[in-house]
Amino acid sequence: MFRIERDRARFREIVRGRLRRDLRSFLSSSELLGRRGEETVSIPVTQIETPRFKYGDNSEGGVGQGPGEAGEPLEADESQGDAAGGAGEQEGHHILEVDVDLAELADMLGEELELPNIEPRGDRMLTSNGGSYSGIRRVGPKSLRHFRRTYRQALKRTIASGEWDPRRPSVIPTAEDERIRCVKEQPKPESSAVVFHIMDVSGSMGREQKEIVRIKAFWIDTWLRKQYDNLEVVYVVHDAVAKIVDQETFFHLRESGGTKISSAYDTCLSEILERYRPEEWNIYPFHYSDGDNWSARDTERCIAVLRDEILPRVNQFCYGQVKSAYGSGQFKKDLDAALPDEEGLVTWAVEDRDGIPDAIRAFLGKGR
């Protein structure tokens, strides 16, 4: 129905407006994290409901129908919002979600934080595997026969050879007339990027610190995904040793123990050397930690690896230090002192959730 589509479009526009307006609060909350699909993020829109006089918390009870003795809990408890007050007269607490394209969300983020677009390094033409069936050749499977082209060819041949009889118009394709569709490969410029999210999971990184990392990682991915057609994400966790894990583990793992940051940098470097060669990939390692390292010697080693091996190969290396109750925050100081003039190195300290937007801007604001 035409009219309802217009009202629906208007509604979605309003949701986007709210999202844009409230983006700051989304930037430091974990609300959107679990809501990302392949292409879209679903935004909960409870706050858009029209306020009306209605009953509050002390009137949750009501009348129901069914078995159960006094004191027995109701089944399907969560659906009770609708039944409260009997007969479903009150509006229930529906949560409606509206899908917003990730690209659109990235645009909003870019606008909000005034992020520059990234110029990919070098011009790489990569042949994508796809292509379309836009080519024609003379041999191939019959199922791909281009019917019209085949008959046109047969008609031409019939006329040219003088066999054409307008009174008995018949055209019979022979083997040479066959025209078969085939895949035409088209070289397409493709920009690829890989993000390394490296997180310190030693005992001093608490729940809140991980949550901050998680929120940052979400927005960074969202932004980079918009900038690159093909984005891969590698999750690395480390305490005294580093390992590559999947996304689920990355966000939920809680290790305890010492911290040897160099182990993580070694892992990152070997991944770059083996799988993500800088000639083909834009590389973005992000390292999050509370700033405690095992020893000053290990820190020296980290700095050496960073300066000599990693930084020359990556677009930008970001170190985000999250303040924790136990962390000393020494690592950032050491990095800043040792590598003061490195263009490709960004370090940033975050106190709490409110610092997340600034950290994101610091990391992505250079447009590298």
Add this chain to the structure above:
Amino acid sequence: MRQSSPIDASLRPWAERIEALARSAGLDFFDVVFEMVEPSQVNALAAYGGFPVRYPSWRFGMEYERMEKGRQWGLSKIYELVINTDPTYAYLVRSNSMMEQKLVMAHVFGHADFFKHNAWFKPTDRGMLDRMAHHGSRIRRFVDAYGQDTVDQFLDQAISLDNLIDPFLPARELARSADGLRPQGEVPRERSFSSLESHRGGGFNLPSYDVLGHLAENAPLEPWQREVLRIVRAEAYYFVPQRMTKIMNEGWASFWHSRMLTHGLLDTGEIVDFADCHSGATAAVPGQLNPYKLGIELFRYAEEKGMDLFKLRQVHNDTSFIDALVDEEFAERCSLFVYDRNPKSGALEVAERGWVEVKRRLLQGLSWGGTPRIELMDDDYEGRGELLLKHQFEGRELDLSEAGEVLKNLARLWRRPVHLLTTEREESRLVTSDGAEVSAASAGEIESSEAA
């Protein structure tokens, strides 16, 4: 614009048969016009409250989005939609099976009879389709003149007040005009509500529950804003009987579809499907109150007791109907219980099964159409031209944060501060808003000054 189509040829003989059966059973209705629609179209219609001609609003788009999600995820399905007009339009969904179409058509005749005869629907405008279309074109014109955002913003404010009406007002007006108490020279009109809408200026006696009416006439508004407010109010009054009679209306329609279908309208092959579909619609979900189920049980109980069903459906609304019928035997037969949130465990629990308490809570939940009773006490509070509203507290507290937002909207319309007297944790509170901020204070002094 119209994308529905007339009823399929295969259904027409059935429609005629069911209509004849309904009439012979004693149902009486305006002409019923069946239309066929696609599942997504019925959602669009439902989003517009049954009126595809309504004014444009993102709110309907939101409702549509919600219903379409529900449909796509297989959570909800609408079989039919019938609107209270003369002739009565009923939309059948094309994806229904033959058995479902028969059920739905029988159900529709039940609703159509109810619309025509129930006392609370008497004052409603049966030409609402035209009026809604008129409202739609008015608001579109305002959008053209003042811009979508301006009109939307005002509509948002107005709609947040749309339950500040007196559900009993139209019936009272109708009764008054029937008694010949109207001013002389004015012809008493059958549809008193249309005169109610065209009513201009003053004449409001306070206190009044018709807050929206008072605002529409007396708030300092631009002419177009006043008209928007009148439109919102007229539509709110049109829909209020549906809220007040949901259990009866659905019960009545279900009672008749079940009776008619089991009396010769089904093939033998359809009986099981019918039983499945019917019991699905009238199932008692544990802990919930299904209006179809409660309604049909009430009418069956009344029939058993030898009561005149047609009389009952004519004079009652949900509250008075339950008051008249629910007794110990009924509460026990339907396994009704009261539930509450256990303050210790935080879970909803069965509290008790005593029929008196069950009945009390049922009535409490349904009174005033299920919304809080808010009365406008004074429009010149303490001589400052401010509004004073009072929440008639009956044991259930308001959602105060939501109430604060409503008060803000109210203050913006009235352009002066507004106050709401309510009760929170057994204490009297005065919540005040000037349109930007909301504050709450203990209201001990006010009560004492009232007493004096």
